[in-house]
Amino acid sequence: MHFTREQTAELNVLIQFNLDSTMNGIKVHSTAAPEMLEAVERLYRKGMVSSLDGGYLTGLGFTAAEHAQTLRVLLASTDEGA
Template structure:
């Protein structure tokens, strides 16, 4: 299943969270882009964050954010060895 625009926006929001502390959350203001507000709402509806406008990661959300941020790091790394 390919990524669609909604999933990409959700991944972008997950990447805003710091994984260094469970006490660091985010706040998506009403002046944010509509797609960011919608993505944040969907993450809340999926049980990944604690508030409709951000808040903190739930345990499942922390796992998702960790995977998302790891994937982004992997995809942005340019000096990989080719598979033989």
């Protein structure tokens, strides 16, 4: 099973959030790429962000963003143990 194009776009949005503070949000402008606008809307409908233009992460969104950012770091790591 692969990540869908939509899931990949959502992951790309989630890794934009700064997890050092829950007071840091993002603003996705109406001129952003359509796939980004659609991804933020899906995340909003799933209850992961507070606003249709991004806003802040909800509790669920924070957990998802933590996992997305951890996965990105793990995949970017070198194969030291291999």
